[in-house]
Amino acid sequence: xxxxxxxxxxIAFAALFVVSPATAQxxxxxxxxxxxxxxxxxxxxxxxxxxxxxxxxNYFVEDGVSDGFSMELRRFNVFxxxxxxxxxxxxSELEFEHGxxxxxLETALVDFEISPAVTIRAxxxxxxxxxxxxxxxxxxxxxxxxxxxxxxxIPSTLSEVGAGVYxxxxxxxxxxxxxxxxxxxxGEGIVANDRxxxxxxxxxxxxxxxxxxxxxxxVSARVAVRGPRLGELGVSHYRGYxxxxxxxxxxxxxxxxxxxxxxxxxxxxxxAELRGEVAYASIDVPPGLVELFGSEQWGGHLDxxxxxxxxxxxxxxxxxxxxVLRVERVDxxxxxxxxxxxxxxxxxxxxxxxxxxxxxxxxxFRANYRYHWTRDFPGNPAAHTAGLQLGLATYF
Amino acid sequence: xxxxxxLVTAACLTLAACGILTPDGPSPEELLDGTIEGMTPSQERxxxxxxxxxxxRFGVADGLGPIFVATSCEQCHVGDGKGHPTFTLxxxxxxxxxxxxxxxxxxxxxxxxxxxxxxxxxxIPAGVTGVSGFLPPAVxxxxxxxxxxxxxxxxxxxxxxxxxxxxxxxLQIHAPSELIETVLALEARGSPDPGARGTLVNGGxxxxxxxxxxxxxxxxxxxxxxLEDMGVTSDLLPEDLFNPAxxxxxxxxxxxxxxxxxxxxxxxxxxxxLRAPSRRxxxxxxxxxxxxxxxDIGCAGCHVPTLTTGRSEITVLDQVExxxxxxxxxxDMGPELDDGYTEGSAATSEWRTPPLWGIGIQQNFQxxxxxxxxxxxxxxxxxxxxxxxxxxxxxxxxxxxxxxxDQERLLRFLRSL
Numbered sequence: 001x002x003x004x005x006x007x008x009x010x011i012a013f014a015a016l017f018v019v020s021p022a023t024a025q026x027x028x029x030x031x032x033x034x035x036x037x038x039x040x041x042x043x044x045x046x047x048x049x050x051x052x053x054x055x056x057x058n059y060f061v062e063d064g065v066s067d068g069f070s071m072e073l074r075r076f077n078v079f080x081x082x083x084x085x086x087x088x089x090x091x092s093e094l095e096f097e098h099g100x101x102x103x104x105l106e107t108a109l110v111d112f113e114i115s116p117a118v119t120i121r122a123x124x125x126x127x128x129x130x131x132x133x134x135x136x137x138x139x140x141x142x143x144x145x146x147x148x149x150x151x152x153x154i155p156s157t158l159s160e161v162g163a164g165v166y167x168x169x170x171x172x173x174x175x176x177x178x179x180x181x182x183x184x185x186x187g188e189g190i191v192a193n194d195r196x197x198x199x200x201x202x203x204x205x206x207x208x209x210x211x212x213x214x215x216x217x218x219v220s221a222r223v224a225v226r227g228p229r230l231g232e233l234g235v236s237h238y239r240g241y242x243x244x245x246x247x248x249x250x251x252x253x254x255x256x257x258x259x260x261x262x263x264x265x266x267x268x269x270x271x272a273e274l275r276g277e278v279a280y281a282s283i284d285v286p287p288g289l290v291e292l293f294g295s296e297q298w299g300g301h302l303d304x305x306x307x308x309x310x311x312x313x314x315x316x317x318x319x320x321x322x323x324v325l326r327v328e329r330v331d332x333x334x335x336x337x338x339x340x341x342x343x344x345x346x347x348x349x350x351x352x353x354x355x356x357x358x359x360x361x362x363x364x365f366r367a368n369y370r371y372h373w374t375r376d377f378p379g380n381p382a383a384h385t386a387g388l389q390l391g392l393a394t395y396f
Numbered sequence: 397x398x399x400x401x402x403l404v405t406a407a408c409l410t411l412a413a414c415g416i417l418t419p420d421g422p423s424p425e426e427l428l429d430g431t432i433e434g435m436t437p438s439q440e441r442x443x444x445x446x447x448x449x450x451x452x453r454f455g456v457a458d459g460l461g462p463i464f465v466a467t468s469c470e471q472c473h474v475g476d477g478k479g480h481p482t483f484t485l486x487x488x489x490x491x492x493x494x495x496x497x498x499x500x501x502x503x504x505x506x507x508x509x510x511x512x513x514x515x516x517x518x519x520i521p522a523g524v525t526g527v528s529g530f531l532p533p534a535v536x537x538x539x540x541x542x543x544x545x546x547x548x549x550x551x552x553x554x555x556x557x558x559x560x561x562x563x564x565x566x567l568q569i570h571a572p573s574e575l576i577e578t579v580l581a582l583e584a585r586g587s588p589d590p591g592a593r594g595t596l597v598n599g600g601x602x603x604x605x606x607x608x609x610x611x612x613x614x615x616x617x618x619x620x621x622x623l624e625d626m627g628v629t630s631d632l633l634p635e636d637l638f639n640p641a642x643x644x645x646x647x648x649x650x651x652x653x654x655x656x657x658x659x660x661x662x663x664x665x666x667x668x669x670l671r672a673p674s675r676r677x678x679x680x681x682x683x684x685x686x687x688x689x690x691x692d693i694g695c696a697g698c699h700v701p702t703l704t705t706g707r708s709e710i711t712v713l714d715q716v717e718x719x720x721x722x723x724x725x726x727x728d729m730g731p732e733l734d735d736g737y738t739e740g741s742a743a744t745s746e747w748r749t750p751p752l753w754g755i756g757i758q759q760n761f762q763x764x765x766x767x768x769x770x771x772x773x774x775x776x777x778x779x780x781x782x783x784x785x786x787x788x789x790x791x792x793x794x795x796x797x798x799x800x801x802d803q804e805r806l807l808r809f810l811r812s813l
Contacts, residue, residue, distance in 0.1 A: 064421030
């Protein structure tokens with residue numbers, strides 16, 4: 001019965017893709033442009049202010065039980081940009097999440113451009129891990145939620161204090177970009193946290209903006225290639241010790257390494273715009289937590305966005321209605337029980353069909369139907385969750 | 397065409413909005429969670445508060461550890477069912493000339509083989525003569541068992557087998573201690589019959605929960621589990637565990653108690669008000685025949701089908717009949733299940749009769765495979781029966797002597813529980 005419902009919904013949306021008459025918009029920018037390719041930034045010579053706001057409704061049912069309907073103002077982010085001189089610029093992003101429940105300085109960086117191939121960056125940066133972390137602005141996405149892999153395996157939005165270099169250069173018909181940074185990295189909390197599982201995002205802390213907890217910087221780097229018919233293909237890696245293993249020069253624990261490798265891509269196939277990200281994380285878990293806290297996680301998502309209608313009304317000449325579909329999966333504990341030799345589960349698989357409507361490129365209305373299959377740690381029968389989300393996100 | 401596409405999409409989303417494309421839950425017969433019917437709204441609220449605490453994952457900052465087995469109640473009792481082997485509680489001790497020594501100074505009797513980062517987990521110390529694995533039990537229906545009067549258990553006990561049926565259930569009697577008397581006194585407050593539970597019997601108090609009936613009531617069980625299983629302190633047990641091998645009594649940095657008395661009370665109320673497991677195909681002729689055989693060969697001598705609660709301040713638990721298939725008494729299970737470990741006044745071969753309700757859907761909470769008996773050593777009901785010895789040896793032999801059809805009927809009855 002359940003399978004039939006999901007299948008029905010999926011087929012309905014798949015039909016939209018098959019009969020789609022329109023063409024996806026192409027995007028010639030690269031992932032590392034994400035910070036500056038924002039509306040209202042760079043259009044003024046000195047300092048500019050911009051930002052975005054994002055809100056949505058939630059109605060979910062898990063195994064027949066619902067908490068009902070609710071609304072949330074998820075994010076209100078303010079950008080501050082300043083072209084200090086011809087080759088020096090400043091950018092910051094202040095985030096208010098759920099009203100004022102969570103306030104964070106997400107970005108505050110200075111770029112010094114030596115040449116297009118070499119720009120030095122320092123401050124609170126967004127490590128170049130995958131695509132979404134540097135391109136997380138909600139109005140860019142046709143889905144209400146970020147992909148699980150991009151928030152859980154890659155803990156977007158991941159912002160850290162550090163410095164590094166980025167740039168791009170041509171190679172025949174291809175454009176190659178690179179980013180490389182040293183940052184304070186993630187801290188304690190990845191394990192033995194109140195999530196009860198390895199949770200890389202719990203390694204983020206305010207203290208890391210002031211001081212590295214172990215004096216050993218994390219390294220992050222991404223190389224991407226953009227070419228005709230290829231779209232953009234990026235490979236990125238992040239590694240660093242996350243625990244406090246030295247205090248006043250004395251070893252108090254083993255140094256424990258976190259390493260995340262991601263592959264991301266974005267391209268167009270016919271009318272469809274495809275974007276995906278796959279990430280694998282390896283976490284050195286203390287012996288007293290092995291198995292309970294996973295030492296390996298992986299996940300991935302594939303988004304398909306197909307414009308189906310370009311209505312022209314009320315002066316909106318670039319309005320577009322798109323059919324969208326996301327499939328995604330994350331395994332939070334990729335391993336085997338020593339007691340039974342059976343696979344540890346703790347995973348989630350989701351299908352998200354929906355529609356998005358953009359009256360302008362900067363504003364998106366979204367309607368998503370989500371269906372999750374969640375398997376718990378021992379691997380008991382999956383919990384089924386489904387629901388509807390309506391959302392709005394716009395730059396201002 | 398675009399209008400049609402839009403309408404199709406809108407229709408799908410509308411169906412979702414109307415709940416047409418939302419999932420139903422499994423039938424209650426396949427689950428163990430849920431409240432007893434008939435509670436008041438305020439009781440429902442307290443049950444939910446307890447449920448949330450039961451599910452709460454403790455981290456280092458919350459007081460987890462420094463040594464522990466699981467990070468939440470729910471981790472051991474997923475869906476309120478019997479736990480997965482990865483959460484087996486290992487308990488150890490040694491036989492001495494003066495009796496069984498739970499080796500408290502060496503970290504006993506329970507092994508906490510997990511620890512917070514930077515702190516050494518425990519290992520089983522040298523000199524141990526007995527180690528037993530305890531799988532976390534299902535917790536549904538515990539309120540009914542908690543509400544049975546001591547007098548009922550005293551009446552069921554037959555320590556010298558006066559009735560000659562080969563079954564001699566014994567009460568687990570614990571010597572008085574400050575903790576036991578406190579938990580009994582706290583639970584007696586507000587009870588319409590305060591003297592019905594916590595009776596002094598032969599100079600001690602009756603244990604009723606745990607594989608060896610180590611604890612006297614659900615409050616005792618709960619504060620003990622918070623500390624021994626999660627390393628979380630409470631008002632009643634305010635001192636953290638530590639690993640003696642660490643060479644220091646220092647534990648975690650969270651202020652004690654790490655959970656409030658109100659939190660503990662909510663969890664206890666949650667446990668008390670979990671409904672009893674539902675039966676499946678209880679009226680099927682094959683199941684009824686199996687139930688009759690279960691009784692005929694003496695299984696029901698220990699796995700007593702029906703008990704009645706005493707007076708309870710929770711109206712829905714007040715003087716009601718229920719069907720747990722246990723007598724809450726200790727029975728000698730023979731060398732087959734003797735791990736050389738014990739608790740209280742129980743012999744190493746004695747185990748408290750586990751309730752059988754919910755046994756038919758146990759695999760739904762253990763990752764798809766069922767692990768039976770106290771440590772999960774049996775992976776089928778038949779194997780579990782075959783491992784019964786001691787007072788249950790005659791019933792086991794009678795089962796093995798049944799025709800395959802009758803054996804299957806009995807197993808089908810068990811699967812219906």
